[in-house]
Amino acid sequence: MQVPGYSARVPGRGAATGSQTSLREANAARILRTVAQFGGITQVELAGATGLSPATVSTIVKQLLAAGSVETRTTTRSGRRASLVTLARRTGLAVGLQVGLRSLRVVVADVGYDVLAETVLPLPHEHRADTTLDRAALLAGELLEEMGASLEEVVGVGLALPAPVDPRTDRIAARGVLRGWEDVEVADVLQRRLDKPVAVDNDANLGALGELRFGAARGLRDVVYVRASYGVGAGIVLGGVLHRGHGGTAGEIGHTLVDPTGPICQCGSRGCLNTVVGADALIGTLRVSHGPLALRDLIRFADDGDPGCRQVLADAGATIGAVVSGVAMTANPEMVVLGGELAATGDLLAVGVRDALARRVMLASEDPVPVVVGELGVRAEVLGAVAHALDQQGVMAP
Ligand SMILES: [Zn+2]
Known part of the structure; x- marks a missing residue:
């Protein structure tokens, strides 16, 4: 099975090493990303969008064409003939x-x-x-x-x-x-x-299905995927099959109880995990210190080393981890994969979740469950x- 993305399409991978080769590969990957971003783009436009010279674009497109990674056909732009580059595709x-x-x-x-x-x-x-x-x-x-x-x-x-x-x-x-x-x-x-x-x-x-087929959980059979974004949810894979549950609510860990005296959640219950680590709650704890923030600001500031934002995410990791350790006890997975925007903050969230699992003796002793950040990111x-x-x-x- 092929991992989706662009690297597999770049010719010359795994061949000769050296700075020339890696530069060529980096440029080829850049061109593929740009073609995917635009769907179809002419070679002249590619040069403009990538900042590469028209000659370099032409050479790389020829190589990608020979490798079967792209297709070209003639089109018109402003009344002139131009070569439209698209990614090669299988039927369907x-x-x-x-x-x-x-x-x-x-x-x-x-x-x-x-x-x-x-x-x-x-x-x-x-x-x-x-x-x-x-x-x-x-x-x-x-x-x-x-x-x-x-x-x-x-x-x-x-x-x-x-x-x-x-x-x-x-x-x-x-x-x-x-x-x-x-x-x-x-x-x-x-x-x-x-x-x-x-x-x-x-x-x-x-997300669980994505990571299972193409990402961090490839080839595994029992996996818990935790998606931490505006709210938290999980996808549970048992015996290689996604477990949806009787009515489709399996893995809704954002609505498990973590604070019996907490506020009422959107679902109607009191003190759900989402009322503590949902976007509104995280941003709310920063209102006095940081003013009104969007979730993406919180993530960006944490990435840039802001101590308050980092602490909020680390605490969220610990709270999510306590719930995930319960899921791990119940489902006994081979791996916990973290996804969603909050997981993109390096290891901040993962450390909290890992620590929480490490504190449960049965999870931590014999065969500790690895907690990893997903390979596919927000895709x-x-x-x-x-x-x-x-x-x-x-x-x-x-
Ligand atoms: Zn709820």
């Missing part, structure tokens, strides 16, 4: 969509799970199902058009939602956690917009959505 495409609380991520991949195009759009606070699904459909269409492909080529669409999804009905399985989306037949609505089969699931579940969910879509259409992974 899949669209992966991730609806977050504040953003929408869309990728187009081929059936070999190579990401060919990708885009992210910010979403307004408390966005609603109808407008967001409209945007998702439009954006998917635009991405396909930019890469010179059409919806006809799409085998299936996968959609990740920031709420538990009942696998029996494809509806959101809990009230209060994603307002404006309840009672919407999400898969049906998107299916009608795109005229393609849509497979929907919870984001943490699909885990959307790649899991692609895998879910292709699974439902019976497309076997290469």
Whole structure:
């Protein structure tokens, strides 16, 4: 199986070493990233977007063409003939969509799970199902058009939602956690917009599937994936299969009790984990010292070494870790994988979770459970959505 990304497409990898080779590989990877970002782009535009000289772009595109990593065809730009570069694709495409609380991520991949195009759009606070699904459909269409492909080529669409999804009905399985989306037949609505089969699931579940197929948990059978973002959720893989539970709420660790006297959560219960480590709670603890922050500011400041922001994330890691150790006792995984925006802060969150697991004697003694940061970063969910879509259409992974 191929790991999605660009490095596998770069010719010359593993061959001769040396600074010339690594420079060429870095430039080739840069060109591939840029082509994926634009879907399709002319060589002149590539030179402009990468800052590389037209001659270098031309040489690298020739090498990538020979290696089967890109395709070129003639197009017109401002009335002149130009060579349009797109990523090479196997027959059949899949669209992966991730609806977050504040953003929408869309990728187009081929059936070999190579990401060919990708885009992210910010979403307004408390966005609603109808407008967001409209945007998702439009954006998917635009991405396909930019890469010179059409919806006809799409085998299936996968959609990740920031709420538990009942696998029996494809509806959101809990009230209060994603307002404006309840009672919407999400898969049906998107299916009608795109005229393609849509497979929907919870984001943490699909993140788990992504890391299991392509990331840190490749080849493992029992895995707990923890997604720490605006809220916390987990995807639990047992015996190589994603465990969704009877009504689709398995792994909703953001709604387990951590503070019996705490505030009421969106779900209606008191003192859920999300009321302590959800974005609002984390930002709230910094309001006096730092003023109003967005979650991305908190993450950026922590990365830059701000002690207050680092402490907030370390404490969050400890609180999340206490809950995850309970899940680890219950599921006995081979690995705990951390994902979501908060996991992107180096090892800050991971240290807290690791320490919490190390304090549970049974987890720490014989065969300690490794706690690792996922390999796919913020792409885990959307790649899991692609895998879910292709699974439902019976497309076997290469
Ligand atoms: Zn709750």
